[in-house]
Amino acid sequence: MFKGGWTGKILRVDLTREKHAVQDLDGEVARSFMGGRGLAVKILWDELKPGTDPLSPENKLILATGPLTGFALPSSGKLVVASKSPLTGGYGDGNIGTRASYQMKKAGYDAIVVEGRAKEPVVLVVEDSEIKLEKADDLWGKDTYTVQDELEEKHGKEAGILMVGPGAEKLIRFGVVISEKGRAGGRPGIGTVMASKNLKAVVIKGTKEIPAYNREELRELAAEGYKEIKASANYDFWVRQGTMATIEWSQENSVLPSYNFREGWFERADEISGTTMEKVYKVAQKGCPFCNMQCGNICEIKEGPYKGWRVEIDYENIAMLGSNLGIGSMDWAMTLNLYADLQGIDTITLGSVLAFTAELVEKRMLPEDKLGLKLRWGDGEAMLQLAELIAERKGFGEKLGEGVKALSKALGGEWFAMHIKGLEISAYDCHAAPGMALAFATSPIGAHHKDAWFIAWELKIGRDVISKEKVDRLLEMQRIRGGLFEAAVACRLPWIELGFSLEWYPKYLKAATGLDFTLKELYEMADRIYDLIRCFWAREHGGWSREMDYPPERWFKEPLTRGPLAGSKLSKEAYDKLLSWYYEARGWDSRGLPRKSTLRERGLGYVAEQLEAQGMKLEE
Amino acid sequence: MPRLRFIGRLREILGSELELEASSPITLSQILEKLPQEARRLILAEDGRLRVIVLVNEKPAQGLSQVIKPSDVVRFVPIVSGG
Incomplete structure (x- = not known):
């Protein structure tokens, strides 16, 4: 079914039963959700019992790559870690640049899904089709630098290693997954979920060739892409700072x-x-x-x-x-x-x-x-x-x-x-940035910059402009950053920092998978993913209200007192306008819930039915 | 004399502020012509597209033909993403 890009396999590991299985990746799911975040939310929606305690053995830890991961392409060495968040109670994910990304593909898997809880601390070792659980008593409680050194010594410097630190082991709600000394991902407590399973680390080594539809073309396109990046006027400064x-x-x-x-x-x-x-x-x-x-x-x-x-x-x-x-x-x-x-x-x-x-x-x-x-x-x-x-x-x-x-x-x-939906806000103040505030407030994991970096675009449009055009630009940004890059699992920085053209990605996807994707289709996929993530939140929270999409009161209440913009603060009336236009543009109702017609249009009719079966009333 | 303000790589080349010697209004495009080639390359793409955000008195510039008055402050802001 797959001509390349995807391996077509998902490794399932049950730590309670100490069993594993290899599952075929459904071709239609791959086409509709691609990988990374898309695949993760699809699995969580389909398999997680509503109301699951995020720190219970029933929650699932998903490590997911995308169809571009592992090929020598610009910035394709990342993977997504995802789960139901113990910090927010909603959908949570993050991405990490790590050797584990390409090692997973070389081992023959698009994703690894871990559930259950080991009786005692373990390391999951994946070497192609050989799957082992090794005791980790000697690693539990050790810091992430030490664990990286010890696991590298045992498994080799090329091994892909993901781990949790002592803080996550103590079930602090904002434990992250760490790799290679300081590479971190999964802000909404995905490391805490991993630790709650007594899973200290995952070590991945693969020896297979990642399947590609047209390897030669991929190589040529990659070379051109690398060249374009290096020719960027700002390249040297970027590498320095x-x-x-x-x-x-x-x-x-x-x-x-x-x-x-x-x-x-x-x-x-x-x-x-x-x-x-x-x-x-x-x-x-x-x-x-x-x-x-x-x-x-x-x-x-x-x-x-x-x-x-x-x-x-x-x-x-x-x-x-x-x-x-x-x-x-x-x-x-x-x-x-x-x-x-x-x-x-x-x-x-x-x-x-x-x-x-x-x-x-x-x-x-x-x-x-x-x-x-x-x-x-x-x-x-x-x-x-x-x-x-x-x-x-x-x-x-x-x-x-x-x-x-x-x-x-x-x-x-x-x-x-300073949080939205329970996730603490990343480092952009929004007293004088209503569009950025909206971006944080509608980010699908809570207030994280990954999906929400809108501030420069807002400067370009005008900070004080309150318009539908501003909202449309925000949606465009979410489709690119939160959709395309998080599902294909590629880094956004070549595009945003050095002006690397988005037109490369359909070409890379074609050469890797053999499938034609237009940017328009990729943006539709992004909307599908955002809708499903919103439905997941609503399901886990037993409904929704627009207050969930509000930034903290501070930005409305207390103006800046320092710097050139002293005196600035957000207007609630203006923010509400932007939020209403945002809902309208997404096909969501005034509460912030996707309409039934929107879900059907995205191929998510079954999601609407399931929500209604649980007693949630959706508007047509 | 319009004041030009820079950050990032442009600041390294031009300093954080530059006061242009222009007693009468000039266009943004004319201002760019006065800058060294290396700085111009960071500001303008080969197709004439702006690579950075240009703010005139904190408002987005309305294209390269915008007239800049001697009292204006023009800021050149690179597009960054912050991690």
């Missing part, structure tokens, strides 16, 4: 989150900028497999308890663990980043939890004696102490490990709890 250039960018545009998103401008931004990184801290370059525009900035910490350690940094981490905590020291921001990576906890959410706690203390809503330490903005040492309490789930850290939403429900301060 990568995403860290965004610190300066965000500062100049008043979107750099500072003091728990109270401001979008930080007085010490220069000290944590890409230029400072390049001049003082950067010691090496790192990239994903098959990438010729590597953006991994390996930096060495110069001061503090982790002096001499190396850490891979990028914009989101340094903004959330720097300016958002009032920290203008690159050493401390990097130290917090490193600590989160070692523990396998999400850097963005950690930054948000620490900032929210600092603000609770500042507002005298949380006594410091309860916290057990003196917490002040900009105090890296105190922030690290608190991060340790969180990772070890000690003292008040136990509560903080539940995330900002749960914390604000317990302690108050919901109006400045």
Whole structure:
């Protein structure tokens, strides 16, 4: 059935029964959902019993590649990790650039689906058709750098390795999946799901040739693509600074989150900028497999308890663990980043939890004696102490490990709890960016930049413009970033950063799979995936209301006080207009639920029927 | 004299701010012609498309023929994605 691209096989592993099976990938599912996020949500919708506890053995951990993964093409060395999220209760996923991506394809699988719970900690070892569970007692509790070294020593440097850290083992709700020392994915607690299954790591090694419809053409197209990327006017600067250039960018545009998103401008931004990184801290370059525009900035910490350690940094981490905590020291921001990576906890959410706690203390809503330490903005040492309490789930850290939403429900301060749908907001302040706020609020996993990066397009349209055109552009962006790239499983950065043409992707897909996809068809697929993800959320939450698609009250209530845009804040009336137009453009009703006619049009009629059978009333 | 502001690679080439010697209004296109080739290549694609966002007094520029007044501030903002 498959002419190439896909291997056509899914490996199913049941940790409770210690059994595995190989399942055929349905050709129609591959055509309609492609892979990565699309395949993951399809499996979760079809197989997960509604209301499943995300940390129960019944939840499924999905590791999924796409039809382009594993070929030597620009930025095709990623995979998606997905599950029902223990942080949000909805659909959760993330992507990671890792050797595990191409090793999975070479082993002969498009995806690995893990369910059940092992009796004791294990490592799942996949070597082509040989599947083993190895004891992991000696690895449990060890940090992710140590585990990477030990597993590489045992299985070889080329092995694809995915793991969880000690923080995820303690079931902190924002544990991520980690690979190759600092490559992280699955912000909505996908690492926590993996740890809840007593699965410390997955090691994958493959020896097969990945099937391709036209290998020669693929090779030629890849060579042309690589050449186009390298010829980009901004190539050298990108390779030098990568995403860290965004610190300066965000500062100049008043979107750099500072003091728990109270401001979008930080007085010490220069000290944590890409230029400072390049001049003082950067010691090496790192990239994903098959990438010729590597953006991994390996930096060495110069001061503090982790002096001499190396850490891979990028914009989101340094903004959330720097300016958002009032920290203008690159050493401390990097130290917090490193600590989160070692523990396998999400850097963005950690930054948000620490900032929210600092603000609770500042507002005298949380006594410091309860916290057990003196917490002040900009105090890296105190922030690290608190991060340790969180990772070890000690003292008040136990509560903080539940995330900002749960914390604000317990302690108050919901109006400045910076999350949407339970997922903490990534590093773009939206006081003066209504379109970006809408993008965060309608992102299918909660407020993550992966699907939601709209800010530059919004600048181009006009920040204060409230129009249907702006909403249409947001949908276009979601179709590309959240649809095409997350389902084909390719990195978005060549396109967005260096202007790599989208027209390459239908060509790559044709050469890899033999199937013709137009960009229009790929965008329709993206809409199908977004609809199904929305239905999954609605099913798990027992309904929907438009308040679920609102950003936090802070952006409406409290204007910026610093920087060139001081005085700016969001208008609720304007936001509501944008949200209504967004629903209309998606074919969703005024509550934010897909209409029956929309679902039928996308080939999801059965989804509508199942929701209605569970008592949810959908509009026609 | 319009003020031009730059970040990223453009800042490395041109500095963070440049004051143009132009006492009468000129077009954006004429401004670009005054910049060195390396900077122009970062701003304009070969087909004449803008590679960066150009903001005139914080409002999106209305094309290369837009007239820039001596009192205007023009910002050149690269498109980035932040991770």
